[in-house]
Amino acid sequence: MKSFSYERVATAAEAASALGRTKGAKIIAGGTNLLDLMKLGIEAPDHLVDVNGLGLDKIEETAEGGLRIGTLVRNTDMAADARIRADYPLLTRAVLAGASGQLRNKATTGGNLLQRTRCPYFYDTAMPCNKRKPGSGCAALSGASRQLAVIGGSEACIATYPGDMAVAMRALDAAVETVRADGTTRSIPLDQFYHLPGTSPDVENDLAADELITHVTLPAPVGGEQTYTKIRDRASYAFALVSVAVIRHSDGSGRVAFGGMAPKPWRAEEADAAMAKGAEAVTEIAFAGANPTEDNAFKLPLAQRALAKILHGKGE
């Protein structure tokens, strides 16, 4: 990998100012994704800011009755937290559906949100990829696209967001708390946190260059039956072809978010409203305007069938 400088910081403010100070700086926490990408020459930061010493590794209760999850809480710890297991089981199920025990021990909450696509063309540096090298083109549009997006993509990029945790967080109406070098903080609803590729697929989220994720907040528990289903070509250790996060109340109302379908966790609030009418009604609204390739058109019926399975009570 390219040589880089490295510093450890003790506070979030220092981290943000280190980001702001050094062009080409990146945060490193668990490193489960970034290090791989650096080895392959896909990411080539000049400077790494190690935030593992920030102490943001606690899960606190909020005044509103929700939870505030520190950005450094490891995936394993989050999934095992008694409050999350009891009140946000969707999140536990989603986290445990991803990666392996070893990776979850290392991977952090903030890092998981920022993991990058697994599009094969993003990973092959000999190939054009607008996300890796803006302006170089998109090989996936005419290439192998089984795993790629059916909605939300553009002529510049059809990569999918690969994660599971964020899909559950989207259904739970989570928000991302950040701090900038000047000390300002803000809370960004997860939907607005992720950007669609448009003409600049290298810009994946709303973070400014000097902005650091400090927490993810979950609103007060919404109850309901919470199910996460992840569908892939093998039984474990693969990214989702389609995943579905569902919160369903006894009156038939609920929420649904999809993974594996789009450049970000995919949820349409109008589609939630159709939940009582069944999977077909929900997916028709959620995926209106979908533009799949020949390779990945199956994801649309698969998403509908996966949702139907949950709505029929066969999700476990």
Add this chain to the structure above:
Amino acid sequence: MKFDHPATDGPADRQNVLGKPHKRIEGPLKVTGRAPYAYERHDVAPNQLVGYPLGAGIAKGRIVAMDLEAAKAAPGVVDILSTLDMETLPVAATNVAPLFGGDEVRHYHQAIALVIAETFEQARAAAQMIRVEYAETVGRFDMATADTEDADIPNIGDFDTAFAEAEVTSDHTYTTPAQSHAMMEPHASIAQWQGEKLVVWTSNQMINWAKKALVTTLSLDPENVRVDSPYIGGGFGSKLFLRSDAVMAALAAKKVGQAVKVSLPRPFIFNNTTHRSATVQRIRIGMAKDGRIKAISHENLSGTLPGGAGEDATNQTRYFYAGDHRKFLNRIATMDLPESNAMRAPGEASGLMALEIAMDEAAEAAGIDPVRFRIINDTQVDPENPERRFSQRHFIECLERGAAEFGWAPTAPAMRREGRWLVGQGVAGGYRGSPVMPSGARVRLQPDGRLIVETDMTDIGTGSYTVLGQTAAEMLGLSLDKIEVLLGDSAFPVSAGSGGQWGATSSTGGVYAACMALREQISKQIGADADTVDFRDGLVTAGNRTMTLSEIAAGKEIIAEDKMEFGEFRKEAYEVATFASHFVEVAVDAYTGEVRLRRMLAVCDAGRILNPITARSQVIGAMTMGVGAALMEHMELDATRGFFANHDLAGYEVPVHADIPDQEVIFLDTADAASSPLKAKGVGELGLCGVAAAIANAVYNATGVRVRDYPVTLDKVIDRLPMPDAG
């Protein structure tokens, strides 16, 4: 020694050590990390530098320029080997495409440069700085439109008429995707020169082929080349041949005057080395009403770089089932994709993926249970030449025993439901030839009574160390702990190597021959007739005299060497082959089409089993590979750019533990005297043959959806699977 007639009873038949479930003798070294694999041989040569390769970023064309300046100036970089430094290297008989040199790019990730640096990280970082300018030309990446040549296969009778007149017919086309060997250990080599002498420590299944190919590729004197590969982390055919790691390591070591080690990065395994070609196969079966096959035809299309052989999926169909009228066509498309070549059970693995679905479809068309259908179409003779018999063929017993043990009781398709799961059973037959190769060995009886076995045979995880040790122990009347087995060094006698499931059969023959020669020598030394001397429990008994082996070798080690050569009778009089039945039960999620295996059974007819533990491990590993072939493994072709896009182990999915159910293996108690002195046959590839089709057939039985396009991924199931009703 020549094996020129069927084996009679001899010392190897005592089965005191052979045939017993010995754990692998090198196992403790492997599980404690003390078995040195190629890239870890830090002790064999001092001051090893690290080479990191760069692969071509286009599939076809020419390199116009390569800018090495930034890479050369990078920290730790000692030198850079460039393909533009030299003419295209000669191509050895066992290779199809050149491995290095020249400006022509023949396939994606062809090796075009190697950065030599102090550390791995430095070499890799610098390799990323090389800028290459290409002149790209149009390649042939679509098998359906590529030019083809037809291989010559004899046709028997009049298929067209017989098929047209058949009372029941089945006619379908099946496709199998390109597959990668995806072995755990990538290709890796360390090379060192001492004057004109080259030593390559590597990971290779066929030491003598590797040596010969190095001699040709680098224009060397065979006397000056040594290849050593004692431990191999899987090969599956990918390491049958010399590959670019060894060539670049040797060239680089020469260039810098220091040892250099090179491991191929994982993406290179997919596009730089070999793979199993995709196939398109049409199978027609014409039957009488009673299900007897009258006419059978198998047409195959596969692809290769110019000069390659492709994947002949028709081979097993020539021998497996009866039928008077037989027609075959093997078409080979010339393409510009990376080299297709042998992968575990080359030909049969792909061929049976298609044939054994076709047999299921034919059985259904005839209204006959698929187990019964295979039984009534069994043949005990070569259908092309009824004068030739199978040396042994217990295929019917495999089927009957399997059906009984498994509880074969399939319902009509899509009729068994457990909650959201659709449950089904599937069966397939397995067929694989059991070839042999000449194999030599040397045995050295030590003054302390131990015996050292030396042969360039390899152990690719298969158990060669153990079965060769067992052979020597049996032959000399020793216990296994008295045998030391040394493998994989070209300084040892040339063996059969590991490939084509010929390894164990052939190389145990070589050790048998060497041990017979040693028994002769010992007998001579004690003045006895070898035929009357008894070797047992470390003792040698001749008439009323009894001595220990250490007494006999007390003065000086006794060395014997011989080679087993297999006579023509084995081919002329017989078809020597192995057979299996595979039974599986699957559950398919009625909503999502996800397939979960519930249980698997293989019943194998593979001659005498040399070691039930290592043989079983071979078969369950192969069954696992069959699950991959059935359900997930496929190299995703980018037909625009001419390469396999999913070129890592995240994108090319192989089964994980969660995919594998209970696996059971039964070996029929057979001993095939026509096969080898030990009456053994191959088993390592048999275990894969038919597995995928059994799974595909079970998916059909569970769902009523017939998928003829591998892998059987859920998208191919749900498009024809009714959505379950609520409730």
